[in-house]
Amino acid sequence: MLGKKKPLIRGESAWHKGWKDLFPESYREVSFPDKLLGDLHRADIFTSCGTTLEFQNSPICLDELRSREAFYPKLVWVLNGKKFKGFKILKHLPDVDDPRLDPYDFCLGEHLSVYRRAELHSGAARPLNFYHPELRNIPFTSYYYSFCWKQPHRVWYEATCPIIVDLGGHFLYQLKQRPQLGESYPYLHMITKKAFVSQYL
Incomplete structure (x- = not known):
């Protein structure tokens, strides 16, 4: 019972x-x-x-x-x-603490891309996606997500x-x-x- x-x-x-x-x-x-x-x-x-x-x-x-x-x-x-x-979970992310990502800022928004920090103050910064030669060897995790x-x-x-x-x-x-x-x-x-x-x- x-x-x-x-x-x-x-x-x-x-x-x-x-x-x-x-x-x-x-x-x-x-x-x-x-x-x-x-x-x-x-x-x-x-x-x-x-x-x-x-x-x-x-x-x-x-x-x-x-x-x-x-x-x-x-x-x-x-x-x-x-x-x-x-509220929506979007995509897998690389390890955001990976030292190889230190020179970059992640872009805010739904599309996964980054800016080179060295270019942020110049006004000429363009977003790079993870297919770019500088980034394509950085692996993605199974536990970090954008949203x-x-x-x-x-x-x-x-x-x-x-x-x-x-x-x-x-x-x-x-x-x-x-x-x-x-x-x-x-x-x-x-x-x-x-x-x-x-x-x-």
Whole structure:
């Protein structure tokens, strides 16, 4: 005989509860008093290694993001990417930290190409694709991806703690940014959901 399902906490989504149920009950909804402000913070998951996992099903404001990141010394955001509008994974990427790519900035946009950094200030920089003789020997990975997000929640680009995007299924995508001379280049690092959860159990 199956046991009764635990009811959702008020305001909690099924996605949110599904994530919390992957962890021991002692890890869930752990409260911490903020003595300075007199507030009470409640971590979705607080692990035995001292990492807080926050499952975010909806956008938040920049003040809230900074408040939580300042309070929890080791925080990881997990976002419900199925609710993102205009979010699409595009192409495999080379290793963005490959030293052979140091002289280049990745172009922002849906087409995978780069600029020579030496040409960026001259106004004569032209995009190069990875068929170009300078780049065609650089291998592509099976775990880094470019993506587009037509209606992004810009606050997440301000985060200083790791961001994991859940699009459903067995894989998750960590949102990363490559520092460049121009605007930082955002990209995704694919990991398995099983491996992500296992590291905190």
